[in-house]
Amino acid sequence: MKKKFTFSEEYFERETIATLTTLSNGYISVRGDPEFLESKQGTFIAGVYSYTPVFYRELVNLPRAHAIYAEFEGVPLKPENVLYTLDVEHGLLEIESTLTSPLGSFAYKSVRFVHKNIKGLLGIKASIKSLNARGRLFVKAPVELEFSNPSVPQEVSVRLFRVVSLENKAYPRVEVVTADDRYKVYIASVASSVPEATVNNFTTNSKIGQVLSLDVRPGDILNLERLAVYGFDSSTVDSALTNAKSRGLEGLLQEHMREWEKEWREINLNVSGDEELADSLIFNTFHLLQIYNDQSDVFAIPAKGLHGYGYRGHVFWDTEIYAFPFYLFFKPDAARKILTFRCRLLEAAIENAKRNGYRGAQYPWESADDGVEATPREVPLDLTGSKKVRIYTGDQEHHITADIAYAVDMYYRFTGDKDFLAECGLRILVETARFWTSRVEWDTRLSRYVIRNVIGPDEYHVGVDNNFYTNLMARHNLELAASYSKRAQSDISLRPVLDELRVSSEEITTWENIAEGIYVNCGEDGLCEQFDGYFKLKDYKLDPGVIGEKSLPPSVLQSIQDYQLIKQADVVAAMFLLREKFTREVIEKNYEYYLPRTTHASSLSLPMYAAAALYIGRIEEGLRMLKIAAQADLADVYKNSKDGFHIGSAGGVWMAILFGLLRLREGETITFEGPEKAYGLKLSFNIKYRGKTYRVEL
Ligand code: BGC
Numbered sequence: 001m002k003k004k005f006t007f008s009e010e011y012f013e014r015e016t017i018a019t020l021t022t023l024s025n026g027y028i029s030v031r032g033d034p035e036f037l038e039s040k041q042g043t044f045i046a047g048v049y050s051y052t053p054v055f056y057r058e059l060v061n062l063p064r065a066h067a068i069y070a071e072f073e074g075v076p077l078k079p080e081n082v083l084y085t086l087d088v089e090h091g092l093l094e095i096e097s098t099l100t101s102p103l104g105s106f107a108y109k110s111v112r113f114v115h116k117n118i119k120g121l122l123g124i125k126a127s128i129k130s131l132n133a134r135g136r137l138f139v140k141a142p143v144e145l146e147f148s149n150p151s152v153p154q155e156v157s158v159r160l161f162r163v164v165s166l167e168n169k170a171y172p173r174v175e176v177v178t179a180d181d182r183y184k185v186y187i188a189s190v191a192s193s194v195p196e197a198t199v200n201n202f203t204t205n206s207k208i209g210q211v212l213s214l215d216v217r218p219g220d221i222l223n224l225e226r227l228a229v230y231g232f233d234s235s236t237v238d239s240a241l242t243n244a245k246s247r248g249l250e251g252l253l254q255e256h257m258r259e260w261e262k263e264w265r266e267i268n269l270n271v272s273g274d275e276e277l278a279d280s281l282i283f284n285t286f287h288l289l290q291i292y293n294d295q296s297d298v299f300a301i302p303a304k305g306l307h308g309y310g311y312r313g314h315v316f317w318d319t320e321i322y323a324f325p326f327y328l329f330f331k332p333d334a335a336r337k338i339l340t341f342r343c344r345l346l347e348a349a350i351e352n353a354k355r356n357g358y359r360g361a362q363y364p365w366e367s368a369d370d371g372v373e374a375t376p377r378e379v380p381l382d383l384t385g386s387k388k389v390r391i392y393t394g395d396q397e398h399h400i401t402a403d404i405a406y407a408v409d410m411y412y413r414f415t416g417d418k419d420f421l422a423e424c425g426l427r428i429l430v431e432t433a434r435f436w437t438s439r440v441e442w443d444t445r446l447s448r449y450v451i452r453n454v455i456g457p458d459e460y461h462v463g464v465d466n467n468f469y470t471n472l473m474a475r476h477n478l479e480l481a482a483s484y485s486k487r488a489q490s491d492i493s494l495r496p497v498l499d500e501l502r503v504s505s506e507e508i509t510t511w512e513n514i515a516e517g518i519y520v521n522c523g524e525d526g527l528c529e530q531f532d533g534y535f536k537l538k539d540y541k542l543d544p545g546v547i548g549e550k551s552l553p554p555s556v557l558q559s560i561q562d563y564q565l566i567k568q569a570d571v572v573a574a575m576f577l578l579r580e581k582f583t584r585e586v587i588e589k590n591y592e593y594y595l596p597r598t599t600h601a602s603s604l605s606l607p608m609y610a611a612a613a614l615y616i617g618r619i620e621e622g623l624r625m626l627k628i629a630a631q632a633d634l635a636d637v638y639k640n641s642k643d644g645f646h647i648g649s650a651g652g653v654w655m656a657i658l659f660g661l662l663r664l665r666e667g668e669t670i671t672f673e674g675p676e677k678a679y680g681l682k683l684s685f686n687i688k689y690r691g692k693t694y695r696v697e698l
Helices: 014-020 234-247 249-267 275-290 318-330 332-344 346-355 399-415 418-439 468-489 495-500 505-517 554-558 571-577 584-597 605-615 619-630 647-661
Strands: 004-008 028-030 043-045 049-052 056-059 069-072 078-087 092-101 104-114 121-130 135-144 161-168 172-178 184-194 198-203 207-216 221-231 270-272 378-380 388-390 441-443 448-450 682-689 692-697
Touching (some): 004 014, 121 135, 121 249, 135 184, 184 207, 221 234, 221 249, 234 249, 249 275, 249 682, 270 275, 275 318, 275 619, 275 647, 318 332, 318 399, 318 682, 332 346, 332 418, 399 418, 399 468, 418 495, 418 505, 468 495, 571 584, 571 605
Antiparallel strands (some): 004 078, 049 056, 069 135, 078 092, 092 104, 104 121, 135 207, 184 221
16 A cells, blocks of 8 residues: 655646645644745634635635744745655655755755644644754744635635734734634644754734744754644633643654554555556545544535635535545444534525525535535626626535435435434435425426426536436435335334424325426436437537547537536436436446536546446446546646545545445445456455444455
C-alpha cells in the first residue's frame, strides 16, 4: 500500500496541492498551504456557515493559526523548491523547502497534524536549519485575521466573521463571531522552541501572535512547536490548549499517528494489480475517512468535502447516492449520522414544501446548516451585476428528496437498525412520499401520473417532463413509504410514529396507487426515454473516452439543450440504483445508448457508468472508467480540484466496487459475488455488517 504522496509545484498549482493535502478530523479542516506562505484561505469548522449574498449561506473562511513566517536579520525569507508529502498512513502533512535571503539560507522541514481525537487541535513541528546564515533569526507564529470568502465575480470577497476580542497574555487568543451572529469561535495558539528563543507577543489589526528570536550560526537548528486550538467555548479552548501544552506536541503527534494506524488496521485495505488505481483508491479513502467527526451527532458532507470553497460547502445528493455506501460499510455510525443530518433538516424540508405549494417534505437541492434552499438563483457575471446567469436547479432538481429516502432504506436494509427508523427514518419516508403525492399530476391523455417541469441528474435539459430518473426514484420513494408503513402498523416500536404522523391505511393505498401509476416511457426493446421528447432532439455522439465538453464544437455547446447530449448518468443511474427491478439486458441496452451521448462533465458520471458496466459484467470497460473516476483529484481530471475534493466521485468509486464489481447483498450474513475475471486487480478489505466485521477478498 502506498502510504506517502508527494507533490511539487512543478506538476500542480499550489491551490490544487492545498486541496490534495488538506488535513481534517471532520471538525476542523486545514488546507495544505505551507506555513511560510501567506494564503487567502484559513481554516474551516464543519457546520460553521454564515449568511452571504448570492449563495445564501456558506462555510466560513476562519482565521488561520498555522502560519510560521521567518525573517533573517529583518529580511523575510523566501521559499524555494517546496515539496509536500501527504502521509496518509498517519494523517500527516510534511513540508520541505529552502528558505532564502540575500543574507543567508535555511533548510525548512515541518510535520503538521490535525489531531484525530482531540478535535479542535492542530499541531506543527518545524525545524529551521541555518545552511550558511550567521545572525538573528526571527520566527513569527500568528493567528491571522484577514480572511474573507471568495464570491462572484472573482473580484468580490465577503468577510463572514468579525473579531470580538483579542487577548495576548499567556498566549494569543482570539474570539470571532460569524457575520450573522450565529456561531462564536475561539482560537488560541502557542509556540515554543528548542533551543529556547526570546519570545515576544505582538498584536496588529490583522494578526495576533508570538515572535521568537535567537542568534544562529551555520549548522544551528531551531526546533519549533506550534499548537493551536479551535472551539466554540472559551474555557474549553483554554483548557484544551493548556492540556496540550503540558502533554507536549511529540506525545500528541505519536497518539495521533497511532489512531490513524488503528483506523487503517480496521479497514485493512489492500489493492494491487493496477498501481494508479491502487494509489488513488487509498488516497481517496484517506480523504473520505478524515472528514468524518465521530464525536459529532450529525455528519453533513459538502460536495467538495471540507477541502475548499467549491459549492460553498453545500450538501447535495452526492452524499446520499454516491458517498453513502462507503460509510455504510466502513463506518456505519457515519452513515447513520449522515441521515441524522437530514432528520435535523426535516422540519425545514416541510417548510420548503409548503413554500413551494406542496405537501410533506421537500429537501432542498443544496443544503447548508439550516436546510433552507441554498442554491443560488442568479449568479452575477460582472461587477455591476448587469449580466447574470439564472440557475434553475434549486427550483427544479427535485429528485434529491427521493435520493434521501433511497438512502434511508439502504441504511435499514444493511444495518437492521430499527431504532433509527423509529427515531426518524420512517418519518423521512412518510413525509417525502407525501411530497411526491402532491408533486405528481394526473395526465388524462396518458392515464398516468406524470411529473412535469424538472431537472434530472442530466442538468443540460431544464424544465423537462417525466425525467426517467426522477419518476423512477419518486416511485421507489412512494413504494418504500408504503411497505415500511405497512410493516410498522404491526410493530410496537414503529406504530406510534405512524399514529403521530396520522398515516392511515387509505393513505398507504394512495401511495401504492400513485407509485403504480407513475409514467415511465420505455420501448418494447427496453430502451427508456430520458424525458418526454428526448429522442426527438438532435443526435450527437462523442468519441469513446472523451471526458468533459472540450471536444464539442461551440455551436453544439451553445445549444446543448437541443441535443441528446447529457451531462451525466441519468437513465443508467436510476437503473443501477434500482438494479433489482431491471434485467441485465435492459440495463445494457440503455447503457449502450446513453454512454456515447454523455459528456461526463460532472465527476459523478464516470463512477455511475463504471458501476453499471461492472454490474452487467463489462468488467474491463468498467475498470477503465473506475480508474479515471478514482483519479479525479490525484490527476486533477476535471481541472477544478483547487476548489475542493470530489467527495461524490471518491465515494462513487466505492459504490461501484461494492455494488457493481462485488454485488454486495444483504441477508442473514452479507454476500458478494465477484466477477469471473478481474483483469489482475486484487482487492481486499474489511467491511462492517450488522455489528460484525467481514473480510472481502477479490
Ligand atoms: C452535478 C450535480 C452535483 C453537483 C455537486 C453538479 O455539477 O451536475 O449532480 O450534485 O455538481 O457535485
